[in-house]
Amino acid sequence: MAPTRREFLKIAGFSAVGLALPxxxxxxxxxxxxxxxxxxxPAVQGPLPALKAKRWAMTVEPRxxxxxxxxxxxxxxxxxxxxxFRNPKDDIHWISLEKVEHVFPAETHPRxxxxxxxxxxxxxxxxxxxxxxxxxxPTQATFKRADGIVMMDYHRCIGCRFCMAACPYGSRSMxxxxxxxxxxxxxxxxxxxxxxxxxxxxFCEERLARGILPACVIACKDKALAFGDxxxxxxxxxxxxxxxxxxxxxxxxxxxxxxYYIL
Amino acid sequence: MLEKALRGSRGYGIWVAFLLLLVAVGFFxxxxxxxxxxxxxxxxRDVSWGLYIAQFTFLVGIAASAVMLVLPYYLHDFKxxxxxxxxxxxxxxSAVTMCITFVFVDLGxxxxxxxxxxxxxxxxxxxxxxxxxxxxxxxxxxxxWTVLESDKKGVPxxxxxxxxxxxxxxxxVSIHTVTAFIYxxxxxxxxxxTAIMAPRFLASAFASGPALLILLCLILRRFGRFDAGDKAIxxxxxxxxxxxxxxxxxxxxxxxxxxxxxxxxxxxxLTYLFAGLNxxxxxxxxxxxxxxxxxxxxxxxxxxRARKNESLLALACVGVFLSLWIEKGLGLVVTGFVPSPMETxxxxxxxxxxxxxxxxxxxxxxxxxxxxxxxxVSVRNEE
Amino acid sequence: xxxxxxxxxxxxxxxxxIAATFPLWYGRGKAVPPPDLKxxxxxxxxxxxKRCIESTTYMxxxxxxxxAAWRDDVVREGKRTYTAADGRIHQISLTGTxxxxxxxxDKFCDRCHDYSGAKPACWSCHIIPEEVR
Numbered sequence: 001m002a003p004t005r006r007e008f009l010k011i012a013g014f015s016a017v018g019l020a021l022p023x024x025x026x027x028x029x030x031x032x033x034x035x036x037x038x039x040x041x042p043a044v045q046g047p048l049p050a051l052k053a054k055r056w057a058m059t060v061e062p063r064x065x066x067x068x069x070x071x072x073x074x075x076x077x078x079x080x081x082x083x084x085f086r087n088p089k090d091d092i093h094w095i096s097l098e099k100v101e102h103v104f105p106a107e108t109h110p111r112x113x114x115x116x117x118x119x120x121x122x123x124x125x126x127x128x129x130x131x132x133x134x135x136x137x138p139t140q141a142t143f144k145r146a147d148g149i150v151m152m153d154y155h156r157c158i159g160c161r162f163c164m165a166a167c168p169y170g171s172r173s174m175x176x177x178x179x180x181x182x183x184x185x186x187x188x189x190x191x192x193x194x195x196x197x198x199x200x201x202x203f204c205e206e207r208l209a210r211g212i213l214p215a216c217v218i219a220c221k222d223k224a225l226a227f228g229d230x231x232x233x234x235x236x237x238x239x240x241x242x243x244x245x246x247x248x249x250x251x252x253x254x255x256x257x258x259x260y261y262i263l
Numbered sequence: 264m265l266e267k268a269l270r271g272s273r274g275y276g277i278w279v280a281f282l283l284l285l286v287a288v289g290f291f292x293x294x295x296x297x298x299x300x301x302x303x304x305x306x307x308r309d310v311s312w313g314l315y316i317a318q319f320t321f322l323v324g325i326a327a328s329a330v331m332l333v334l335p336y337y338l339h340d341f342k343x344x345x346x347x348x349x350x351x352x353x354x355x356x357s358a359v360t361m362c363i364t365f366v367f368v369d370l371g372x373x374x375x376x377x378x379x380x381x382x383x384x385x386x387x388x389x390x391x392x393x394x395x396x397x398x399x400x401x402x403x404x405x406x407x408w409t410v411l412e413s414d415k416k417g418v419p420x421x422x423x424x425x426x427x428x429x430x431x432x433x434x435x436v437s438i439h440t441v442t443a444f445i446y447x448x449x450x451x452x453x454x455x456x457t458a459i460m461a462p463r464f465l466a467s468a469f470a471s472g473p474a475l476l477i478l479l480c481l482i483l484r485r486f487g488r489f490d491a492g493d494k495a496i497x498x499x500x501x502x503x504x505x506x507x508x509x510x511x512x513x514x515x516x517x518x519x520x521x522x523x524x525x526x527x528x529x530x531x532x533l534t535y536l537f538a539g540l541n542x543x544x545x546x547x548x549x550x551x552x553x554x555x556x557x558x559x560x561x562x563x564x565x566x567x568r569a570r571k572n573e574s575l576l577a578l579a580c581v582g583v584f585l586s587l588w589i590e591k592g593l594g595l596v597v598t599g600f601v602p603s604p605m606e607t608x609x610x611x612x613x614x615x616x617x618x619x620x621x622x623x624x625x626x627x628x629x630x631x632x633x634x635x636x637x638x639x640v641s642v643r644n645e646e
Numbered sequence: 647x648x649x650x651x652x653x654x655x656x657x658x659x660x661x662x663x664i665a666a667t668f669p670l671w672y673g674r675g676k677a678v679p680p681p682d683l684k685x686x687x688x689x690x691x692x693x694x695x696k697r698c699i700e701s702t703t704y705m706x707x708x709x710x711x712x713x714a715a716w717r718d719d720v721v722r723e724g725k726r727t728y729t730a731a732d733g734r735i736h737q738i739s740l741t742g743t744x745x746x747x748x749x750x751x752d753k754f755c756d757r758c759h760d761y762s763g764a765k766p767a768c769w770s771c772h773i774i775p776e777e778v779r
Contacts, residue, residue, distance in 0.1 A: 050726075081773075088609070089307040102605045105528075123605075132450050138389040139378040145724060153721045154771060158378050159301070159371015162389050164311040168451020170604035174311055174371065176302030180770075188741060188778045191771040195300035196371030209726050253450040 048211025053229030055148040056127065056203055057258040058217070059240045062100075062119040064224035070097065072122055075219030079204070081192045083182035092173035094201040095124040095216055100263070103249060116263065122216070122225065125150060125171040125201035126249060129256025133163035133172065142198075148258060149203045157197040164198060168253050172200045203227075230258065264408075264415060267641035268634040274486070275637065282630040289623010292616040293368060301371055304617040309609035310600040314593075314621050315369035319362045321471070321592035322628070323442045324464060326358035326399065328472020330435035331502050337428050343494040346643075347480065349414075350491070352407030353635035354476060355435075359400040361628035368620055388444045395438045402431045407635075415642045439464045446599065454532035454599045457520075463513040464591075469506035471587040473499045474580040479636070481577055489640045500576055504564040507583055511557055514590075535608070536598040543601075543608050546594055553589035556582040681757035687749045699730045699743075710766070713740065740772050749776060 076082065076095045083092055097120035101108040108117075127150045133142050134150060141156035142163055164172045178195045186192070190206060193199050204214035212218070217225045228235030233242070237260070240246075246260040271279075296303045306313045332351035335341035367373055384390045406428050413420040440461045446452070447460035457463075477499050480491040518537075521529045534540050537554075539547040560582035562569075569575045597611050613621070649655060690696060698705045700712070716738045719725040728736045737743050748754045751774055759766065 088309075090302055091308045098605055102607075105606060136387050136389065136449070138384050138387040138393070139375075139382045140384050141378070141382075143722070151721065155717055155721065156375070156378055156382065157372065158375045160366075160369070160389060161311045161371070162387070162445070165446075165452065165599070166449045168449075168604055170309070173308055174306075175300065176306070177300035186773055186778045188773045188775045191773065194372075194767075194770045195302075198371070205724070209724065250451065255450065 051208040051211055051213070053147050053235075054231035055129075055229060055258065056208075057148075057228065057230035057237045057241075057260065058124075058203075058214075059226045059237045059246065059260045059262060060122055061224045061226075061240070061262045062121045063115075063263065064222040065120050065122075066222055067118075067120070069120075069222070071219045071221065072216035072225060073097070075215040076124075076201070076204075078185060079187060079207075079215040080190055080202075081179075081183045081187055082199075083179035083192075084184055085182050090176045092175065092179065092199065094173075094199070095122055097121065098123050103261070104247060104263075106250075107247065119263075121261065123169065123171070123249075124216070124259060125203070126169055126255065126257030126259045127201075127203055129258065130254060132166040132168065132255060136162045136166040138162065145205075149205050150200075151202060151205065152197075152199060154191070154193055154197050154199065159196040159198065161198060168250050168255065169257075172198050174198050264412065264638050264642060267638045271637055275633075279630060279633060282626045282633065285626035286623050286630065289620045289626065292619040293623070295616055296368070296620065297373070301369075303614060305612045305614045307609055307611070309603040309607060310597055310611040312369070312596050312600070313611055314613045314617055315365045317592045317596040318621060318624070319365040319369070320442060320464075320596060321588055322358045322362045322365070323396070323439050324468030324587075324591065325472045325475060326355045326362060327435045327439040327465065327468045328476070329355035329403065330432050331469055331473050331499070332476070333428060333435075334432050335498075337425070338432070341498070343492055343498060347476075347491045347495055349407050349411050349639055350479065350636065351476060352403045352410075352431075353639065354472070354479070354632060355403040356400060356407065356635065357628045357631040358472075359396055359403070359438075360631055361624055362396055363400070364624045364627060365621075368624065388441060388448060392438075392441045392445060395434065395441050399431070399434050399438050402427055402434060406431060411639060411642055415645070436465065439468050446595075451604060452599045453526075453529040454536075457517060459513055459516065463510065463517070466506050466510040466513055467587045467591060470503050470510050470583050471591075473503045473506070474583040477503065477580045478577060478584070479632070481573065483636065483640065487636065487640045488644055496576075497571065500564060500570050500580075503580065503583055504561070504570070507557065507561050507564065510587070511561065531602050531606075532598050535601050536594055540602070540608055543610050545610060545612070546597060546601075549589050550594055553586045553594070556586040557590075560586060678761070681761040683757055684750055684753040687747060689747045689749060693747075698747075699728070699734070699736050701731075713744075713768075716740075740768060741775055745775060751776070 073093070073095050077084070077093070080094060082094055085091055100112070100117055100119055100121055103121045103123055127148055129148070131142075131144060131150050134144050137143075138160060139156050139158055141153045141158070142150065143153070144150050159174070161174055164174060175193050175195045175197055180186075180192045183192055204212075204216075207214060213227050214225075217227045226236040226240055228237040230237055230241070232238060240262060241260060244262055246262055248257040248260055251257070292303075304313055304315075329351035332344045332348045336344040336348050367376060370376055379390065379393055406424055409424050410420045443461035443464040446455035447457060449455055477496055480496055480499075483489040484491065518533065521533050531540060535543065535546065537547055537550050539545075560579045563575055563579035563582070564570050569579070600609075600611075602608050685696065705712075716728065719728070720738050726738050728738050730736060745751060758764075
């Protein structure tokens, strides 16, 4: 899917030429940067260089969320062809909104103000430093990349669901049945999944490769989500992490989540 | 020797045909499951393992229990078991076959099962479980069959079998230990995260397996013209008694730790299991049956006069089997998922097709037991 | 050596041989015409030199191996470009690169796959752009 105009503006500082490029494949540049005019093959690479990091991380500031806003979910699920079964049994989601008491049960007590307890808290795969799902997978269908992203290889997954039992955050979903008829609007640039495999958030690695930030981050008009390299002191996430107390889900388990919450 | 399974009485034929019918029904619904996906079962995003994996867990125990015959006979020369060690080994063969079948029918993409071997992952407990289970299956087929064949020829078993039989003893412990590690090594599931998971599994295995063996021996005495001997059966009954007592003790130890420490994340699961949580009582009702049966069976088994009464012993064994089947074949797996990491309670109810497939796999195992025991009895009766 | 159950054994062997050779004698004499593959898509018409990313011989024999390697490159290695033997660089994408030229999947891919009885599972996940539009 070609990135929308707004997404480009968000990436900031990109010229009008940059905006026009993805729609003119014949003028696209190859890796060396030389035009490959005349070739019918599509852009070898997007107009932007791939985003790279030592350790991708995300910060979430639920206080910035508008009530009843579900833009992050909609954007993610549209981008990744996540089906909508409209029933909890078959449910598949990559990102969802939960209550504080369910996301941070250990931090919840009866005197929490309503301004906190009513907050919608976006939850997604934590892309753990020490992921139990990767440890238990019997086929290495799920694995951790060098940049910390915990990936799924849908070609290899046998659907044993050991990873779902191992994930302490409930971040994984199983394709209990053929998802394709339940994808509302298919994005041809991203595959659907088949019945019988497990899926989850991939930190939009396919967008990062095209130089674009994750769909949920771009979709959030309230800037409640930030994304960047936690090893880079000038990254968006570090600017937030460096100045206040951040929480991670169930840190006592030693999984090392890389989604940080500011509450 | 295989041909001996082909000829038998009318009752034998009807029984095998009945089991075949159940297998066929199960297979039919498995084809439906292949077509529709695992959504045909009652499993959900929250409770992502159900009846299949629970049966697998329970049956690993049945398989491991063969060691309770092999160990006394081969390491301590306990002669009374000499006649029936092969029964234990054949029971193990059937049980492991069922285990492997249950894991297979639980796969979302069975067509890719070979990936387990193409991409071996030594960090995954499931990888090791596949190895120990297939190894155990092979060990028991080879040793059981070879010993029986020597019996038929009236010669002592070849010398190379003995080391394999001795190897099968620690191997039996390993299959249930590794299976327990599947659960007890997961950081986020408080219910399973307990170091006594493996000991608990072994204790309940050494109760349910020998209980089933006693029942099978009693059936063989009645219908199969084979007498295992009172001494063997009574010794097995004592094994069941001690193992059941240990198993109950382990569960009580678990309950103490959880409810005295009062860590909510751990308490929720056990409350759900034994008392029900927020109006969800289905599992708790089953567990009440399990607990009551276990205690009643233990009482019967502890009283020597009751234990020596064949009908009461049979009743107690049915109780032990039923109780531990509910505990492991129903409660243990599902409760690990309830409440979910998001603290929601999702009830799990097996669907019709799921139950039919489960019964089909059980029927397959029972048929294997029937055929193998038929061969065994025919060979023994020839002597 | 005496053969027991001679009748049954021989009948069994005969039945097996008939079943095993069934495809051979069933299809005898019936010539299925070789697939007629179309290379007349707009994208291909525009090309000066009709050349796939590698030589036709290589593609015909080994496209499945190339695709399997591409799959692992993208998913597991995060490598998204492929340098062909002639030095050209291509983006690794089944729908974006392959189907961009071969936009007539039904008249190109499918015809040969049907002919040879190959049933690749690609399309249960990857999307044929034509079908979505």
